[in-house]
Amino acid sequence: MTKTNEGPQGLRDGANQGRRRFLIATTSVVGVGIVGAVAVPLVESLEPTAAETAAASATFNLAPVEPGMQVTIPWQKKPVIIVNRTPEMLATLTEVEKKGVLKDPNCTVPQQPPYCKNMYRARKPEWLVMVRICTHLCCIPHYRPKKASVGPSWLGGFHCPCHGSMYDLSGRVIKGSPAPHNMAVPEYHFSPDGKSVTITKMYPKAHLC
Amino acid sequence: MRKTLPRAALGPLFALATAAHAAVMKPPVAPPSVPFTKATVIAGAQFFADHCSACHAVSNLRYKRMGADLGLTKAMIKKSFMKPGGANYLKGMRPAMTQAQAKKWLGLPPPNLSHMARALGPRFLYTYLTSFYWDPKRPSGWNNHVFPNVAMPYILAPWGGIYTKNGKLLVPGRESPAVFDRHVADVVAFLRYASDPSVFERRAIGRYVIGAFVLLSILAYLLKKDYWRDVHDKEADSHSQKSATIKPARKG
Amino acid sequence: MSKVIDWFNARFPAREMMREHMTEYYAPKNFNILYYTGSLLLLMIALQLLSGFFLMAHYVPTSQDAYNSVQGIMYDTKWGWLVRYMHVDGVSLIFILLYLHMGRGLLYGSYRNPRELLWVIGYLIYVLMMGEAFFGYILPFGNLSYWAGQVITSIIHAVPIIGPGLTTLARGGPGVGTATLERFLALHTVLWFLILAACIGLHILALHKVGSNNPDGIEIKDRKGADGTPLDGIPFHPYYTVKDIFGVGVFLTLFAAIIFYAPTMHGVFLERTTFFRANPMVSLPDVTPPWYLAPYYAMLRAVPNKYEGIVLMALAVVLPFFMPWLDRCKVRSSRYRPVYRFMILLMAVTFFTLAYVGEQPPLPKYFLIERLGAAIYIGFYLLLPIISRFEPTRPVPERVRS
Numbered sequence: 001m002t003k004t005n006e007g008p009q010g011l012r013d014g015a016n017q018g019r020r021r022f023l024i025a026t027t028s029v030v031g032v033g034i035v036g037a038v039a040v041p042l043v044e045s046l047e048p049t050a051a052e053t054a055a056a057s058a059t060f061n062l063a064p065v066e067p068g069m070q071v072t073i074p075w076q077k078k079p080v081i082i083v084n085r086t087p088e089m090l091a092t093l094t095e096v097e098k099k100g101v102l103k104d105p106n107c108t109v110p111q112q113p114p115y116c117k118n119m120y121r122a123r124k125p126e127w128l129v130m131v132r133i134c135t136h137l138c139c140i141p142h143y144r145p146k147k148a149s150v151g152p153s154w155l156g157g158f159h160c161p162c163h164g165s166m167y168d169l170s171g172r173v174i175k176g177s178p179a180p181h182n183m184a185v186p187e188y189h190f191s192p193d194g195k196s197v198t199i200t201k202m203y204p205k206a207h208l209c
Numbered sequence: 210m211r212k213t214l215p216r217a218a219l220g221p222l223f224a225l226a227t228a229a230h231a232a233v234m235k236p237p238v239a240p241p242s243v244p245f246t247k248a249t250v251i252a253g254a255q256f257f258a259d260h261c262s263a264c265h266a267v268s269n270l271r272y273k274r275m276g277a278d279l280g281l282t283k284a285m286i287k288k289s290f291m292k293p294g295g296a297n298y299l300k301g302m303r304p305a306m307t308q309a310q311a312k313k314w315l316g317l318p319p320p321n322l323s324h325m326a327r328a329l330g331p332r333f334l335y336t337y338l339t340s341f342y343w344d345p346k347r348p349s350g351w352n353n354h355v356f357p358n359v360a361m362p363y364i365l366a367p368w369g370g371i372y373t374k375n376g377k378l379l380v381p382g383r384e385s386p387a388v389f390d391r392h393v394a395d396v397v398a399f400l401r402y403a404s405d406p407s408v409f410e411r412r413a414i415g416r417y418v419i420g421a422f423v424l425l426s427i428l429a430y431l432l433k434k435d436y437w438r439d440v441h442d443k444e445a446d447s448h449s450q451k452s453a454t455i456k457p458a459r460k461g
Numbered sequence: 462m463s464k465v466i467d468w469f470n471a472r473f474p475a476r477e478m479m480r481e482h483m484t485e486y487y488a489p490k491n492f493n494i495l496y497y498t499g500s501l502l503l504l505m506i507a508l509q510l511l512s513g514f515f516l517m518a519h520y521v522p523t524s525q526d527a528y529n530s531v532q533g534i535m536y537d538t539k540w541g542w543l544v545r546y547m548h549v550d551g552v553s554l555i556f557i558l559l560y561l562h563m564g565r566g567l568l569y570g571s572y573r574n575p576r577e578l579l580w581v582i583g584y585l586i587y588v589l590m591m592g593e594a595f596f597g598y599i600l601p602f603g604n605l606s607y608w609a610g611q612v613i614t615s616i617i618h619a620v621p622i623i624g625p626g627l628t629t630l631a632r633g634g635p636g637v638g639t640a641t642l643e644r645f646l647a648l649h650t651v652l653w654f655l656i657l658a659a660c661i662g663l664h665i666l667a668l669h670k671v672g673s674n675n676p677d678g679i680e681i682k683d684r685k686g687a688d689g690t691p692l693d694g695i696p697f698h699p700y701y702t703v704k705d706i707f708g709v710g711v712f713l714t715l716f717a718a719i720i721f722y723a724p725t726m727h728g729v730f731l732e733r734t735t736f737f738r739a740n741p742m743v744s745l746p747d748v749t750p751p752w753y754l755a756p757y758y759a760m761l762r763a764v765p766n767k768y769e770g771i772v773l774m775a776l777a778v779v780l781p782f783f784m785p786w787l788d789r790c791k792v793r794s795s796r797y798r799p800v801y802r803f804m805i806l807l808m809a810v811t812f813f814t815l816a817y818v819g820e821q822p823p824l825p826k827y828f829l830i831e832r833l834g835a836a837i838y839i840g841f842y843l844l845l846p847i848i849s850r851f852e853p854t855r856p857v858p859e860r861v862r863s
Contacts, residue, residue, distance in 0.1 A: 269532050269535075269536045270536065271536070271537070274536065274537075323532070323536075324532070324736040324737070327725070327733065327736040328733055328734070328736035328737055329733070330733065404736070406535070406536060406542075407535070407542035407543075410542075411542070411720075411721045411722070411724075412721070412722075414721070415717070415718075415721030415722055418717045418721060419714055419717050419718055419721070422710055422713045422714040422717055423710075423714055425710040425713075426707060426710030426711050426714060427710075428710075429703065429706040429707035429709075429710045430707050430710075432703050432706070432707075433703045433704050433706070433707045436699055436700055436703045437700060437703075437704070439700075440490055440695055440700060444490075444863060
């Protein structure tokens with residue numbers, strides 16, 4: 001593009017000055033356009049490949065997870081916790097709501113797909129499927145289901161070892177925690193017989209940390 | 210048994226290398242002139258799904274990509290091509306038979322056909338698929354002119370008919386030779402696409418890319434001619450005066 | 462704006478460099494079509510660096526996954542085919558350009574005093590490029606890659622004394638495997654490429670010191686006008702920059718046509734045997750190198766003795782380095798040397814015949830052609846000192862013809 005600083009001295013007469021300027025301009029525009037058109041596919045080649053997409057969705061067998069048990073599995077290089085909650089555990093969710101200590105009890109921040117926008121933050125109340133990452137600074141919170149295991153008034157939930165963020169058994173953040181949001185719930189669905197769950201992808205609006 | 214063991218150990222490539230070598234000995238027969246278009250590829254894919262995918266994988270070609278390249282919807286792909294159990298729309302074309310079953314039934318697993326058309330050439334594949342003959346000496350009962358002692362049984366026989374080594378028709382097939390040859394050519398077209406899946410994408414945008422470069426060339430040529438008029442003018446001068454030179458064109 | 466430019470120029474010699482290498486670098490005005498090759502080579506090598514980066518973003522250098530990762534680029538990566546075909550077809554085009562570029566140097570005597578060093582550096586770039594290409598085509602780890610790796614590393618084995626040690630060093634194990642892929646990738650993308658790029662820089666610097674030759678082989682600096690600039694020279698910029706942009710446009714049209722409509726060039730630019738996975742148990746029906754290395758391979762096969770064959774091949778690679786000192790004629794360009802011109806054309810025909818033969822299966826019917834070709838190729842360099850001293854020449858004009 002250095003040729004544009006050409007002065008009229010190179011020319012023997014100024015008769016074709018306009019024509020030359022026009023040619024320089026159009027050649028430059030077409031040249032820059034071609035460079036841009038080549039750059040787009042090259043950069044797009046860095047996007048996740050079809051192999052990554054195919055590996056993104058994963059199915060897990062729920063049969064071994066008995067009531068009150070949990071399993072944490074790696075999914076898309078992130079820990080995902082699956083909890084089979086007992087009726088007693090589910091009862092703590094209303095109890096915690098009554099105390100009024102939750103930052104976002106009604107899940108108004110889209111940290112979960114719309115079909116999980118309820119107090120259980122789940123498709124089926126007993127099954128919690130959640131990305132086990134603290135929304136504060138990405139640590140993995142401890143799972144503390146027992147009452148009074150963290151503090152005297154603890155009803156059961158998640159406790160982050162890094163900066164002490166606390167969550168209830170639905171992953172809703174408790175006031176006074178540094179974490180801003182409830183933990184994220186990915187998109188998932190159960191098999192027709194309900195014996196397995198398939199996690200398909202991250203809910204796009206959810207904020208991990 | 211003793212004879213088949215080293216073959217199994219060497220794997221399918223041994224057989225393919227032999228096949229490529231054999232191709233040098235007998236010149237391949239040209240397939241009937243079937244145009245290589247999305248339509249023939251889809252027809253071939255259908256034939257492949259019905260007859261070949263019981264045993265053969267095309268593991269590099271994902272069903273989703275196939276749909277995108279050939280302009281088919283997910284529902285059409287699921288209905289027509291995703292026949293083997295456990296087929297995943299996001300994954301490669303898989304065979305109905307498992308590796309273990311293949312080992313048990315055939316001695317060696319049928320090869321993945323993803324790159325076959327590029328590795329052996331479409332002409333060879335066509336000749337191979339039309340060169341089977343009845344050979345009672347072989348355990349499978351089948352032999353091939355361009356691939357001697359082939360392991361694959363001729364599963365297309367009910368459609369193409371059974372021939373002897375000398376080309377005598379023993380049992381006519383369900384399809385007339387012309388229709389059958391056309392079907393084989395379709396399958397070869399599908400395998401050609403499977404080994405080079407960007408072919409339709411390339412054809413679709415190639416002309417615009419070339420057009421852009423032609424435009425650049427034309428503009429650059431006009432620009433070059435414009436600048437070089439100076440040189441040619443000076444040349445005319447220097448012939449009359451013998452002293453003029455071209456000064457560097459510089460700013461200021 | 463001009464203040465910014467002044468600030469910059471006070472701290473960086475941009476203006477001086479622009480003058481020295483562009484606006485006040487005088488090039489002969491009678492360049493022909495062969496003079497496009499230099500700028501096109503520069504462009505193509507830049508494009509190889511670009512496409513190579515995007516390939517490397519997906520490549521896995523292990524014997525287990527290399528083949529799959531390359532097929533993943535072709536099947537699963539958006540625009541992966543474009544990136545890979547750019548890189549693969551780019552190699553063949555670079556070698557076509559290199560042969561034209563070197564052929565031009567031979568035709569017009571561009572290796573002669575004072576351009577000996579320019580020729581030596583340039584030929585070194587060609588030799589390095591053969592190595593770069595070799596490392597590159599091992600990486601996809603198809604069966605051709607595997608066997609090419611085996612054959613070439615066993616050629617190193619024949620080097621006296623240090624040969625066996627060198628072979629182990631190149632392979633990094635008893636055979637070609639993961640260790641080989643890792644070190645070849647490191648060489649291909651880092652060390653070897655940087656040396657190559659540095660040599661290209663030296664080549665251009667050396668050229669701008671001695672000035673470009675031209676089809677007439679006349680030194681334009683010998684005829685200067687009143688203002689001290691060559692009478693037959695024109696500033697590189699703008700005259701040759703606009704001309705080269707035109708050349709780039711035409712060349713990229715050709716490049717695009719190949720990538721989009723014949724990316725494997727019927728198995729010449731991307732061989733069929735690269736579509737089999739590497740298999741140490743199965744040798745290919747015939748192991749042949751890519752077309753651009755085939756002439757040397759044909760010469761290797763011409764001699765029915767391992768060591769003599771390798772010596773002959775090494776001689777064929779090394780002899781052109783001495784071209785500036787082998788040619789004793791007073792006249793530079795073949796335009797005024799009919800005998801030399803015939804010899805060069807014979808060499809070109811021989812070289813490409815050998816390339817064709819080198820691609821064929823190793824059958825006895827080609828032995829005669831291989832031997833004759835090797836004899837002509839070596840004979841050219843050995844006889845040149847004698848012939849060039851006595852060959853007839855035509856009168857050379859004082860000024861370039863346009």
